[in-house]
Amino acid sequence: MKKRQILKILMIVIVFSFFTYSFTYFGATALSTQKDVEPIFSDHTFIGTIDVSNKTKEEAEALLEARWNEWSSNAAVALIHKEQAYSVSPESLTLLTDKTVSSASDGQQNELSVEMKSLTGILPDTISNRLNVEGLENGLTEAIQGFNENIVIELGRYLPQEEPIEVSSVSIKLSENNEEFLSFIKSFPTIDLEAESQFSLESFVKENELPELSDHTYSQIATAIYQAILPTNFLISERHISRELSENIEPGSEAKVQFNKRMDFRVYNPNASTYTIDFNWNSPYLEVTVKGEPFLYKYSIHTLDKQEFKPRTIKQFSPLLKAGQKSVIVEGSPGVIVKVVRETHTEEGELVKTEVLSEDFYPPVHRIEVHPLEAAPTVPESGTAAGEDTAVLPGAGDLNAQPDQSTGETSPGQDEGEDATDKEADMEEDGLFGKPNEEPK
Template identity: 35%
Template sequence: MAKREFNPKSFLMIFVSISLASLFLFFSSVFVTDVYSNIFEEERFGKGVRVGSILVEDATKQEAESIVKEEISEWQNQYPVYLSYNEQKVQLSPDTWLFQVEESVQKISGNSNKLLVELDKESVKSSVFKLNVTGLEELLDEEMLYAHLKQVGAKLPTSNLEININEFLTTFGQAEEVVSQSTVKLPGEHVLLADWIKGLHGYEIKPGSSFSLIHAIEEVSLTAQDSIDLNVLASGIYTAVQKTNFTIVERHTSRELPEYAELGFEAFVKPADMDFSFQNPNAAPYKLEFLIDKDHLVVSIVGVPLPFTYKVKVDKQVFKPKTIIRFNEQLASFLSSVVVDGGSEGYLAAVYRESFGSGGEVVESIKLSEDFYPPKHRIEERGYPVEDKEVPDTTNPENGIPVMPYPYPVYPYPANPFDPNAPVIPGIPGIPGADAQPPTENVKDNKVEEKKKTPSDDEKESGGEAK
């Protein structure tokens, strides 16, 4: 067999052909892969791409939606959001936020993108209502609150999740005014009252807090003494509070309506066990201001306008006093009378607070109290009653000669002092027969008994035996 010789030229051609074929296959596979990826595979997001606060880098749209939904679910379960007002707070339902995940992912452009979200406004209103604050809905800037809640949902924060409603009320920044005022006439001197109103002037009642008259006086380093001045001050404040939406916590009345108070507007305070207190349910603070104008105490409540206009209505029922008769032996007869106490009428007052809207319509009417002052009965004294008796005849029935009038109105003077039926009458000097006394035994009965006696009876009485 002939031996073949090595041909470098042929080897080089074969080597170059194989190399070119390999390169062609390699670059073809890369090119085809890129073409396939561009045509058949979904696009993935680049580095640092976020939807809201959620990182979705190197993820397809479908994967990004899953990531966003998972993060939202975790946030809703682990980080509840609260609405707070003073010391009260209510958790917002997770369904309050309506997340638009698909639309948010579709609109990704660049690294920073918004998580689109809407609100269930009825759910928000329901949560605000649960705070149980009178007039809060009227003072709340709802659109401002909705905008803030949307930002919370868009960012999914993990801190500062307690939202203070005070920041969204229209009252902030408004000018203060006198929202209610009362006037009470001062009875006589008022030394203690002057010191108390000086210390309490400008006293602030914070949102949601309670006011106690006794504690407030003690807070300003004074002492609440049991006096008319304390009751006048309490009545003045109570009358002003009635024309607001403040809630009465504790209030008492006396047994009799005092002269300085009108029916339905009295507040009685006894430092030991009876206080006057109320609560400010509003989202804004209010102040108490006092002024003594001649012989009147003027109490004003100053603050931002209240949600409604308030008026007080009193339904009065009158009870007439009865007459109580007492017998007095010093008075001559029942017809003689002396009035000891003229008495006074009693009252039952039903006190209502009516709320009026801006158009003058009645929004609400609630009963604040029922004040009862019992009537003070009329008392008079009379003599003891005496039965009517016939007027005795002063003529002697035997000879028709007038005789001396009987010294006693009840029994006639006896014609026969020995009449056993005649009463015993003390002797009267100068009157014939007046000194005579009737026998102590019944004379007629004795005579009858003597007629019935027999000799045997006499013997029995003398101790003899009957024969």
């Protein structure tokens, strides 16, 4: 009897122990298996632009790796410092897949984690030694979030700010009676050329509600700015020139504006920092200075292929003059054509680039003489005397009349209406004065 009770108790203990062990072992295995098949990420979960909703960690990692490989095979990454671009291979960037997926939160937008390898050999030591590498890495990571295939990073954001210096200056001699011009530079001794933006003289005048000044004054301002920015990397968006050069202006250095004829002066600043143009009046010279961060390269301006064209002599005859008398109405001046070229050099003097900025043409101004009627020469059938480019006009008119020599404006970007006016004027002149070897009528 006693043995039976002991056996019963022993059987109960064995059965209970087996049940407890089975529940612990198989229950944990079942729960673990159930957990593995459940999605790790809930709905509306994104890593970068990749939707990982209802995906396991392994599935999310596979999606990210595939998208990263696709991006890196087509991506172009450039680091820009001033005027120089440095190409970075996507292989220099590593996607930290495990860190990215592990740190992702359910139901929200998550960022990629990217690591940048050393930039040795990509950037010069003068840049890399001062570079905020951590900031650049964060900037690259931010740019890659959308898997953009063309990424441009401005290194100036991750370098110590440089003190502004004088990058260009010019001294222009002005004629007397420049009250309007002096009034302008007194009100605006400094003009800002904002970073990566375009400056328009016409817009500047309108925005600041300046009093209406003459076209000549605004042309002087445009010319001063143009000459100052020529030896820089600024881009000339719009520029016009006159038919005749003004006093104290060399060919290739003029900028004419006439707002009522839609002739503006515009320049683009491609740099990541703002530059200023300072005006300083030191009679009779106007000193114009461009200040800002130092350029990576040095710029110089040259004029090439300059050619001059001799003016013709136009003879008129008048009964008001006596024999031996002669009156010169217009002295005349030669025409000229010239190319303006900008050269870019490294600090060591190596030529990087040569570009033609403009090709300016100023037609000759013909000399006009008035002779007495009885002094009219007889022109041989073969033409004028050897070596003389002369046209004879048998009519006369008022000796005091001054013919208008500025029949229009010429510029690379002038309006078609102005081109037509100039062509008509040339046709009228050819028809009126004839050719050098043509008999007088």
